[in-house]
Amino acid sequence: MAETRKGAGLPSPLPHLVALLLAGLLTGLLTACSASAAGLNSFQSPDGRYAFLYPTGWTRVQVSGGPQVVFHDLINSDETLSLVISEVNPTNDLEKLGSAVAVGEQLRRTVIAPEGSGRAAELVEASERQEGPRTFYDLEYAVHLEDRDRHELATVVLDRGRLYTFAASTNEIRWNKVKDMFHLVVSSFTLLV
Known part of the structure; x- marks a missing residue:
């Protein structure tokens, strides 16, 4: 029963971590692109x-x-x-x-x-x-x-x-x-x- 409660009610931290990593990556790419775009x-x-x-x-x-x-x-x-x-x-x-x-x-x-x-x-x-x-x-x-x-x-x-x-x-x-x-x-x- 503990296994079903664990997966059923609480969201996995993995999607949140992936979202944070993607946001950081996109921020870095946009910063690099804006500097490059400015020459x-x-x-x-x-x-x-x-x-x-x-x-x-x-x-x-x-x-x-x-x-x-x-x-x-x-x-x-x-x-x-x-x-x-x-x-x-x-x-x-x-x-x-x-x-x-x-x-x-x-x-x-x-x-x-x-x-x-x-x-x-x-x-x-x-x-x-x-x-x-x-x-x-x-x-x-x-x-x-x-x-x-x-x-x-x-x-x-x-x-x-x-x-x-x-x-x-x-x-x-x-x-x-x-x-x-x-x-x-x-x-x-x-x-x-």
Whole structure:
């Protein structure tokens, strides 16, 4: 009698589990499709610390002695995406380094257009945004080289003694065509741990 009551009155947990698994799978597929439909792919670091989106058709290239991660467009090879990770004092937070404008100007002077580099750069815009407990500084630069002008977007975040600088750069001629995508890519950078 116990066997008939067990099967007769209580629903099996198996259909519910299958439904949950299918819902999770569909959610994952829809998320992947929406990123692909927007022309973007996802990248996650092997150690699971960070992730970001990058444009479809771009390829990762290895650079020795430079940024930790570099992608570039196969067709417009001067369009790049890079991530530089620098060690800093682990007790610092981003605000201790200065405001978004102050950090943006420091990067302009020391990284983007240091003295003697033959480049000039202007900080066009600097803003701050919060994502959970972390502060991000979003920066936009107009960069002038001897033979052409470029445009660069970057986001900067500090976590556990590491300063992450994630940047996308293109020729000024293409800026209007790619600026919305570049804003989406740069703002997609996230820390996972």
